[in-house]
Amino acid sequence: MxxxxxxxxxxxxxxxxxxxxxxxxxxxxxxxxxxxxxxxxxxxxxxxxxxxxxxxxxxxxxxxxxxxxxxxxxxxxxxxxxxxxxxxxxxxxxxxxxxxxxxxxxxxxxxxxxxxxxxxxxxxxxxxxxxxxxxxxxxxxxxxxxxxxxxxxxxxxLGLPVGMSVTSGLNAMAHAVEALYAEDRNPVSSLMAAEGLRAFKRSLPAIVATPEDGEARAEALYGAWLCGTVLGTVGMALHHKICHTLGGRFDTPHADTHAIMLPHTAAFNAVAVPDLTAPVAEVFGGSVGGGLWDFARAAGAPLALKDLGLSEKDLDLTAEIATQNPYRNPRPIDRPSIRALLQDAWEGRRPD
Ligand code: NAD
The missing domain is CATH 3.40.50.1970 (Rossmann fold)
Incomplete structure (x- = not known):
């Protein structure tokens, strides 16, 4: 209904x-x-x-x-x-x-x-x-x-370096994943989000293989438009909060931060809204977090926050800031679980 x-x-x-x-x-x-x-x-x-x-x-x-x-x-x-x-x-x-x-x-x-x-x-x-x-x-x-x-x-x-293409694509995909479970989602935003994910599923591996592949570049831009549009129309949640905190507090590179965090935040929220995150598993295969992580790894994306120069102490502060003020998220947030999620992302562990 x-x-x-x-x-x-x-x-x-x-x-x-x-x-x-x-x-x-x-x-x-x-x-x-x-x-x-x-x-x-x-x-x-x-x-x-x-x-x-x-x-x-x-x-x-x-x-x-x-x-x-x-x-x-x-x-x-x-x-x-x-x-x-x-x-x-x-x-x-x-x-x-x-x-x-x-x-x-x-x-x-x-x-x-x-x-x-x-x-x-x-x-x-x-x-x-x-x-x-x-x-x-x-x-x-x-x-x-x-x-x-x-x-x-x-x-x-065509000249966007492969590494940046991959992290930038995962950054865009993060908008789509959060749009799928946004409180203020609508049928069109959900269609656009799922189509945006499919566009990157098809285009990023092709770009990694052949960076000058014009068709794949066009498809990635199509995905960027879809994912950006949903970012502009519905509310984001835990994933964007954590990335905003890491970027704002520790000046971590924007796209890399999104790329590393996405499988972990998606896996965390998928537990609460499996029906809404089902398109992610359908597109990438396996579980929501595992499928995204495998896709990111195959594309050569960075996988661990420790590689961005963060220390484990920084994770304590990030968990504290990211849970300070209440905001909408499909799964209730508490400091210990966000700290554990950050630890997994810091170590580059594959989410289940
Ligand atoms: P960027 O714009 O900082 O670009 C990174 C570097 O790559 C720059 O030196 C740029 O000149 C270079 N570059 C860009 N395109 C290139 C190309 N095709 N070939 C070669 N080099 C190229 O990186 P970004 O990830 O696109 O943007 C990050 C910034 O955007 C952050 O500040 C983030 O907060 C902001 N952002 C804002 C919104 C919003 O809705 N307000 C959404 C997403 C990102």
Whole structure:
């Protein structure tokens, strides 16, 4: 029987296709803008320069200073460039860090955003912005934060290193797994979550085997869109709480942290909601946690928190912070069980 639900869609334009990054100029016109500030990380500056060149007079300038966790100081420097150049929109070319900077600018100015994602993090389809100030990470949600146009162009992801492709894919899959048991899930979010998992099940092994496989890259971006969309529409739980705690407190790398934690948090919650997590076992085989862990291991993902430089003492603090304030989770949370789960993840043990 269908349960009661609320279904809201996001108003963004989603564009898929190899070579579609070449249509950015048209999209700038279509959203009624004239001059875009192109954003990237320092690492992707050359790609941003190439893109700005193709935009000609529609490019107001480039800011290639995006970094992880969207520090407010970096946003303020970018805001200065926005003012100097008179840009009336931003084009974010890159992963979650670059998208985060574009969102931070939009949050302050309401400038429209066009995002060209080059990882699978999924931030481009959420109205959520995480930013850091003085070492503290805060999260805001607002309609102004949701990008107006997203262009998924697999050609720009062919060079995403295999290791990052795998961890980024597992990061995306974590959004889907938590969406399956979200309190505010709806039939469409559950369909999208299961389809997102299937897309990564098919594409990640193919990418590991042949990183330049355009079909597999396209399918992974399709998965990223699905998984990111559910992240933006339904509530996340234990898994995201723990990863947020580890990243915020110990600065562990975002995608690696998600990749390592996913089999453990999924196994923990599967005990309470086996019917809701059944699609995970169907897609990956075996048990929910074991199937995810085997898939991650076969793809060469990191499996142990100790390899991220965490000590066992850090796990005590993580368990304490992650259980301090109550939040929705399908299985009741207590400190000893979360500490035990973290120990398993630290050692890289396969969950049952
Ligand atoms: P990232 O954006 O930090 O990218 C990591 C590095 O890889 C960067 O140097 C980047 O330039 C490089 N890179 C990206 N794409 C590449 C490509 N195709 N080829 C070569 N190099 C490439 O990593 P990420 O995991 O995409 O993003 C992590 C950040 O996104 C975190 O700060 C996280 O909090 C945020 N995030 C936010 C949301 C949200 O909804 N607000 C969702 C997911 C992630």
């Amino acid at each position: 269908t349960r009661d639900f609320v279904y809201s869609t996001s108003p963004a334009h989603i564009v898929f296709g190899s070579g579609k990054a070449g249509t950015v100029g048209e999209w700038i016109d279509r959203i009624g803008c004239r001059r875009a500030l192109v954003l990237s990380t320092p690492h992707q500056r050359a790609d941003a320069e190439r893109l700005a060149e193709t935009l000609g007079s529609r490019a107001a300038g480039i800011f290639a200073g995006a970094v992880m966790h969207t520090p407010v100081e970096v946003t303020e420097r970018a805001m200065e460039i926005v003012r100097q150049t008179g840009a009336d929109c931003v084009v974010s070319l890159g992963g979650g860090s670059t998208t985060g900077l574009g969102k931070a600018i939009a949050y302050r100015t309401d400038l429209p955003q066009i995002v060209i994602p080059t990882t699978y993090a999924g931030s481009e389809v959420t109205p959520i912005l995480g930013q850091t100030e003085g070492g503290r990470k805060t999260t805001v949600r607002s309609a102004a934060i949701l990008p107006e146009v997203v262009i998924y162009d697999p050609a720009l992801t």
